[in-house]
Each structure stands twice: as structure tokens, then as C-alpha cells.
Amino acid sequence: EVQLVQSGAALKQPGESLTISCKASGYTFTRYWIGWVRQMPGKGLEWMGVTNPSDSDTRYSPSFQGQVSISADRSISTAYLHWSSLKASDTAMYYCARPGDQWLPYYWGQGSLITVSS
């Protein structure tokens, strides 16, 4: 059974850095890309980007390029989403998602609620 277990909720101040994680199990981690989906309060779903754990190739949606960093550590089957300087507008639920071969989300993590407020 495929499982994606994310790190917990976080309350941060603007300007702080943050990394959230997603531990995968139940499949060969290096076989599929893995990525992140943002859902702002009361809004829809947005692909942020995906990374290939086998070679670290990472692709971002244009809206998120340069705003976040996505990576993976294949030795521990874990993907990461990193911000170097959070903004209030980063307040959202973030879902780890493992797509199939066509980069459409198939499996989802439980979500990590990130609140950025002073």
C-alpha cells in the first residue's frame, strides 16, 4: 500500500525559512516523480513542482519557480519542500503528491498546514 506521510503543521513568522517533508513507502521511491500541491484557504489545487528521486531533476510550475525549492533524498525515501524566506501569502495547506507516469496526482499525503503570521 502506497503511503505518503507528511510533517506536521507549522506556525512561522514572515522572513523565516522552513522545510517540510513527505516520507514515502509502499513502492520503489526512485521509480516515480514526486511533488507538491498547494491549496490556499478556500481556494483550489495548484501543482507547485515535481522532482525525480533517481536523478534529482526538478521541474516547477511557472508561478512557483524561484519561490520554493523541491528535493528528495532517495536513501530515506523522503521528499522536501523548502522556503528560504516565508511570506504571509505562503499560508496554505501543502499536499505531497505522487503522480503516475503522466504527472497527474495519484496518491496524496495527509497535508501540512503552514501558517505565516507575525
Add this chain to the structure above:
Amino acid sequence: QSALTQPRSVSGSPGQSVTISCTGTSSDVGGYNYVSWYQQHPGKVPKLMIYDVTKRPSGVPDRFSGSKSGNTASLTISGLQAEDEADYYCCSYAGAYTLGPFGGGTKLTVL
């Protein structure tokens, strides 16, 4: 990549059928047979209901079906039940190494 277009809301009575549309372009929905649909109840994780336009993952009731014509994909829910009340999102493949767009979401109300 522009978001796919979905109606903001649809409604139906228990037992009826409803259809939710998802309109894109020839670069996404119309160009490939890879459209997924997700159900999201308030405060819950999105759940995959349909993939590859028409396929249902194990455990999804056969009341849920998908189709596509041209640049528009559709999700049909027959025999509506109260627990079907949720937000529904579509997402389409848009080519190699391209993150496909999501639709803006449709709120289904069971009257």
C-alpha cells in the same frame, strides 16, 4: 499554463445524475487521454475518483464515470447520494515534462 474551466457549482437531488464539465484546450484535455478527477470533502485530502479519462481506482463506486469529447472532459455521478456533496477538481496531462493544469473546482450540492 491556464487553469481548466469548471462550473463553480452544480446541484442535484438524491438519486438523480449530475455532470461536471472540465474545458481545456488542444494542448491539454483535447490532446491526450489523460484526465483525472478528484473529490475533496471540507477539511479532507483530495481523493482520486477517475484517471485516464474513464478509469476508476479500486474502491470508487461505479456511480462515478468519466468521458471526454474534444477539449472537454466530464465527470458524471449517477444515483446521487448525500455523501457525494463535495468539491470536485479535474486535472489534465499537458505534455512531457509539463505540470498539467487543475480546474478551478466545482462545488456539488445534494439537495
